Amino acid sequence: MKINERYYPLLATLAVLVLLYGYGIVEHRAFSDTYVLGALLTDNAFLIITAVGMTFVILSGGIDLSVGSMIAFVGVLMAELVTGFGLHPLIAVVISMAVGTAFGAFMGLIIAKFDIQPFIITLAGMFFLRGMCFLINLDSVPIDHPFVSDFGGFKIPLPGRGWISAAALLMLITVIAGVVIAHYTRFGRNVYAIGGDRQSAELLGIPVHGTIIRVYTLSGFFSALAGVVFAFYTASAYPLAAVGVELDAIAAVVIGGTLLTGGMGFVVGTFFGGIIMGVIQTLIAFDGSLNSWWTKIMIGALLFGFIVLQRLITRSFSGMRAGAT
Amino acid sequence: MSEQTQSVLSIRGAAKFFPGVKALQDVDFDLQSGEIHALLGENGAGKSTLIKVITGVHPRDAGSVTLSGREIHPKHPGDAQALGISTVYQxxxxxxxLSVAENLMLERQTLKFGFIAWKKTESDAKAALDTLGLDIDVNRPLGSYSVAIQQLIAIARAVALDARVLILDEPTASLDGEEIKTLFRIMGELRAKGLGIIFVTHFLDQVYAITDRITVLRNGRLVGTFVTRDLPQIDLINHMLGRELAEVSSHRHLDESGFTGKGRQIQIKNLGKKRVLEPVSLDxxxxxxxxxxxxxxSxxxxxxxxxxxxxxxDSGLVFLDGEPVMLRSPRHAIRAGFGLCPEDRKQDGIVAELSVRxxxxxxxxxxxxWLRPIARAEQQKTADEMIxxxxxxTPDSEKPVGQLSGGNQQKVILARWLVSKPIFLILDEPTRGIDVGAHADIIKLIKELCDEGLALLVASSELDEIVAFADRVAVMRDREKVSELTGADITQDKIIAAIAQ
Incomplete structure (x- = not known):
């Protein structure tokens, strides 16, 4: 039986992951330890959470450049609420996530109502949020609270020396939630339809505007959650944190096999994409002799490969509009 | 026959105006359930406007649309769909x-506890395709199937939406013979199930093969509704093209041409392309x-x-004075001294943002x-001369062309070719969308151009126009040249007969 062509990019992602991980295990004995796995999940948790939101945006045919600034903004806002106002971190989490989600919804509203390029609006959002960080706080501040240390100390032991941290656990829950939203709700399928061919989606009776607003709301929610995880993970907030994370998230989505033009892809692929980026980083750290910029070179090469692969797949489609590719 | 009671869709006095254009005026139309009804007319006759009025793309400016006895006012295609009017576009x-199943079931997936139940959704999709006798893997992406299959899937979706009226807008344009047969079989089955089908096409043989009745529009007005088997093809073409009762007599023959010098010879030999045009020869x-x-x-x-x-x-050659001309791109044609004023000048001809000059x-x-720019002063002089x-x-040569009227845009395109001193100029529908005054101007211009030794090929659906200026007429039908008329044979009757034969 022929494998459905929609799975090709996902299979390519898995193959790359297995190859890289396998190479690591062969080259470095310590690589097979679950400690590496646990660290991968924890260190890349905020990136993958952001990338899950980004997956929906890219599936809808859009882009969200504001997520990196959002992570820093949420961290700074939380730090201010906890240390400045003396609120409990959980209340600070609820407030900052509400603000972040509302900001995402606001950008979505402008994108949908005025039919503006998401690139421009989220670029504006990126500058705006980064600027807001400095309005609240100019320096790096620690978030000092027993709850935060408890969050950092939470561990589910894995066989071997590894463990799953609270950040990793939150990330895994996010990925599962993302998979369910994308594949088992009408909203999720409508996102795919709009990204595949917006004009047709409209004629098929899909509420295009509402769906787009919800996509950016979701991205705002997930990047705010990533901001919370990042702040707890580093136990501090810094206005210049997570610069360029939006680009890492986009890379994770594309390496995860999602079509950059929208309409095709899998949330679980984004998870693998994020892990692949982490594995490359770990491999280079293990090697010791290579400059850390080799991570960027490897990721760049992978992106080239995946984008060409996507092009080959969509080119075989008949009836694909020029505008949709 | 008690038409009124059987009509599933009934339109009375429909009208639609756009700025400066009466796109649809006082049109009546009746569709019965269990019939395939052809909607015919030339470009600009109002077919697509009528469909857009029915499906709610354009709100109507006057008249009524009644579906099963109830007046409807759809605001967008989704509205019309919900009411039971589905449209499948070319x-x-x-x-x-998305997968085939998803395309069929979007927004109608079976939900269980708010989540999509994929098994049920897929079997529903399969069932929808079964009604059309289509057995394909519903999990593969739609794009991996041919356009013909996609067309059928679109119909399956329309039917599954409990449509009472199905509008097929030029569905056969990109299908081959076998695929058309399948489509017709399915259309026949849907008719037997009591659907009313509006079939828009420009293939007359298909109209006679499948439809029960024909409604013809011309210039936004209703020409009439006819029973297909009682309407000879020649009468149908007469209705579509429309004829002035008085034969235009401003006939012009070659001997009247003011040009006396020796003309350049252009020979078109077996020029054709598979699925586009059968080889055509013309001198x-x-x-x-x-x-x-x-x-x-045609x-x-x-x-x-x-x-x-x-x-x-992919076949044939064009010769200029016996020498073959390389025609791999418009650039080559321009170098050889050929020019084309396209039919859709907004899309293919003018660059609206650039100035007249x-x-x-x-x-x-x-x-x-592009390496040898023309001096600005010289440009200015040439442009002013042409204007x-x-x-x-136009107030001056720097006004963006997009702001001029249709007739003036057409003249700008003509001017463009004239300054390049072409040997052979092709005008495709030179008078489309142009007001009457400019119309006469353009015809006069065409004649003058010819007197200067230019070879002209003018494609037009206005027969009176062709009769008025042509020395010879090549008649096209079904992507083939079927006849060539000269001299006294150039009459509207003879042209229509050649089209219909």
């Missing part, structure tokens, strides 16, 4: 990246106007584009190559 409006010489007649879709535009190199031919200079500059010579109504 360009398939489904999502190529022209300088100082001669050859008309290209035929219904919409191959008029296709032939023009092949000669100009805008579409690459820049538009006029485009072809000449293209012919010289005066052709009577282009």
């Amino acid at each position: 360009e398939v409006n489904l999502v190529p990246t 022209l010489s300088g100082g001669e106007i050859v008309g290209l007649a035929g219904l919409l879709g 191959g008029r535009t296709e032939l023009s584009e092949l000669i100009f190199g805008a579409t690459k031919a 820049e538009n006029i200079m485009l072809a000449l500059q293209g012919r010289r190559g 005066k010579a052709l009577g282009i109504a």
Whole structure:
């Protein structure tokens, strides 16, 4: 039986992951330890959470450049609420996530109502949020609270020396939630339809505007959650944190096999994409002799490969509009 | 026959106005359940406007649309769909990246506890395709199937939406013979189930093969509704093209041509392309106007584009004074001294943002190559001369062409070719969308051009126009040249007979 062509990019992602991980295990004995796995999940948790939101945006045919600034903004806002106002971190989490989600919804509203390029609006959002960080706080501040240390100390032991941290656990829950939203709700399928061919989606009776607003709301929610995880993970907030994370998230989505033009892809692929980026980083750290910029070179090469692969797949489609590719 | 009671869709006095255009005026239309009803007319006759009024793309300006006895006011295609009017367009409006099942079931997936139950959704999709006798893997992306299958899937979706009225807008344009047979079989089955089907096409043989009744529109008005088997094809074509009762007598023969010198010879030999145009041969010489007649879709535009190199031919050659001309792209054609004023000047001809001067200079500059720019002063002089010579109504040569009226835009395109001193000029529907005054101007211009030794090929669906200026007429039908008329044979009757034979 022929494998459905929609799975090709996902299979390519898995193959790359297995190859890289396998190479690591062969080259470095310590690589097979679950400690590496646990660290991968924890260190890349905020990136993958952001990338899950980004997956929906890219599936809808859009882009969200504001997520990196959002992570820093949420961290700074939380730090201010906890240390400045003396609120409990959980209340600070609820407030900052509400603000972040509302900001995402606001950008979505402008994108949908005025039919503006998401690139421009989220670029504006990126500058705006980064600027807001400095309005609240100019320096790096620690978030000092027993709850935060408890969050950092939470561990589910894995066989071997590894463990799953609270950040990793939150990330895994996010990925599962993302998979369910994308594949088992009408909203999720409508996102795919709009990204595949917006004009047709409209004629098929899909509420295009509402769906787009919800996509950016979701991205705002997930990047705010990533901001919370990042702040707890580093136990501090810094206005210049997570610069360029939006680009890492986009890379994770594309390496995860999602079509950059929208309409095709899998949330679980984004998870693998994020892990692949982490594995490359770990491999280079293990090697010791290579400059850390080799991570960027490897990721760049992978992106080239995946984008060409996507092009080959969509080119075989008949009836694909020029505008949709 | 008690038409009123059986009508599933009934339209009375429908009208739609756009700024300066009466796109639809006082049109009545009745569709019965269990019938296939052809909607025919040339370009600009109002077919698509009528469909857009029915489906709610355009709100109507007057008249009533009644569906099963109830007046409806759909605001957008989704509205019409919910009411039971589904439309399948020539360009398939489904999502190529989604699976077949999803395309069929979007927004109608079976939910269990708020989540999609995929098994049930897929079996529903399979059932919808089964009704059309289509057995394909519903999990593969739609885009991996041929356009014909996609077309059928679009129909399956429309039918599954409990449609009472199905509108098929040129569904056969991109299908081959076998695929058309399948489509017709399915249309027949849907008719037997009591659906009312509106079938828009420009293939008359298909109209006779499948439809029960025919409604013809012309210039936004209703010509009439006829029972297909009682309407001979020649009468149908008469209705579609419309004829003035008085035969235009301003006939012009070659001997009247003011051109006396020796004309350049252009020979088109077996020029054709698979699935686009059967090989066509045609000779022209300088100082001669050859008309290209035929219904919409007969191959008029296709032939023009092949000669100009805008579409690459896969057979045949064009010779200029016995020498073969390389026509791999419009650039080659321009270098050889050919010009084309396309049918859709908004899309293919003018560059709306550029000024009149820049538009006029485009072809000449293209012919010289971009490395040898034409001096600004020279450009200005040429543009001013042309504006005066052709009577282009513009305050100055720097006004963006997009702001001029249709007739003046057409003159700018003509001017563009004239300054490049072409040997052979092709005009595709030169008078489309132009007001009466400009219309006469353009016809006069065409004749003058010819007197200067230019060879002209003019494609037009206005028969009176062709009769008025052509020395010879090539008649196209079903993407083939079927006849060539000369001299006294050039009458509207003879042309219609050639189209219908």
